[in-house]
Amino acid sequence: MGADGVLTIDDIGKLDFTKCGGLLPAVIQHASDRAVLMLGYMNREALEATLTRGHVVFFSRSKGRLWEKGETSGHCLEVASIRADCDKDALLITAWPRGPTCHLGSASCFGSEASEDAGPALGFLTELERVIGERITTRPDGSYTAKLIATGIKRIAQKVSEEGLEVALAAAAGTDAEIVAETSDLLYHLLVLLKARGLTLNSVLAELRARHRVAHS
Numbered sequence: 001m002g003a004d005g006v007l008t009i010d011d012i013g014k015l016d017f018t019k020c021g022g023l024l025p026a027v028i029q030h031a032s033d034r035a036v037l038m039l040g041y042m043n044r045e046a047l048e049a050t051l052t053r054g055h056v057v058f059f060s061r062s063k064g065r066l067w068e069k070g071e072t073s074g075h076c077l078e079v080a081s082i083r084a085d086c087d088k089d090a091l092l093i094t095a096w097p098r099g100p101t102c103h104l105g106s107a108s109c110f111g112s113e114a115s116e117d118a119g120p121a122l123g124f125l126t127e128l129e130r131v132i133g134e135r136i137t138t139r140p141d142g143s144y145t146a147k148l149i150a151t152g153i154k155r156i157a158q159k160v161s162e163e164g165l166e167v168a169l170a171a172a173a174g175t176d177a178e179i180v181a182e183t184s185d186l187l188y189h190l191l192v193l194l195k196a197r198g199l200t201l202n203s204v205l206a207e208l209r210a211r212h213r214v215a216h217s
Contacts, residue, residue: 007082007091009051016089017044023059026091028101031080032126034094037101038109040069042091047082054079056095075099129191129201136195145192153196159189 017024023041030037040058042050046066049057053068056077060067070076077095084091102109135145148156163186170178194200 005083007051007084009048011084012044012047012051014088015044015047015084016087019089023061024089024091026056026058026093028056028077029092029094030107031094031096032124032130035108036110037077037095037097037107047091050079050093051082056093069101070098073099073103075101077101125187125191125201128188129195132191132195148189148192149196153193156189156193156196160186160193163189 015024020041022043024043024047026040026042028037028040029035040056041061042057043059046057046059049066049068055068055070056079057066057068059065068076076098077093078098080094080096082091082093097107100107132145135143136149139146139149148159163182166182167179167186170182174182191201194204
């Protein structure tokens with residue numbers, strides 16, 4: 001396993017498939033907000049398929065065969081990372097869900113509370129950051145983000161300044177709805193600026209945590 005603990009296909013032989021009759025329980029978490037989405041089981045072949053395809057593949061105990069999540073609904077789970085627990089007999093998989101995870105139509109098989117308690121606001125910012133990164137890389141036609149990046153870092157910085165002023169003006173004399181709208185614009189442009197400079201939201205959060213520790217030490 002890599003230094004970060006992420007499982008690779010070369011690590012499969014290190015796992016203990018014997019305790020559950022050749023299967024490993026696999027907990028699926030949302031890659032951004034860490035909401036628990038579902039629990040499934042994988043045998044060696046399912047894990048190999050998951051690592052090879054980049055989509056979560058389970059071993060269906062009821063069907064007695066491999067089953068790729070979303071093979072009929074299209075609501076697949078794109079793998080972000082796979083880690084084994086300390087005993088090497090269970091898996092934690094972070095994934096990007098492409099549609100509802102539960103067959104009943106909800107985001108989580110454990111109910112909406114499982115998502116709501118996991119910090120969805122921060123999770124959405126992480127997802128937005130990822131989408132911005134994709135737009136920067138692929139530069140699709142009609143993308144505002146792609147157009148903004150093409151203008152250069154100075155123009156992006158100018159937009160952040162303009163949006164910051166709009167937030168201040170809304171706070172001084174605007175409605176609550178205007179404050180929310182302008183703050184949304186500011187957060188978006190800040191994320192673009194960070195990406196344009198090769199920085200991440202996590203780097204900002206790390207700085208805030210460091211300041212908090214100093215302030216409370």
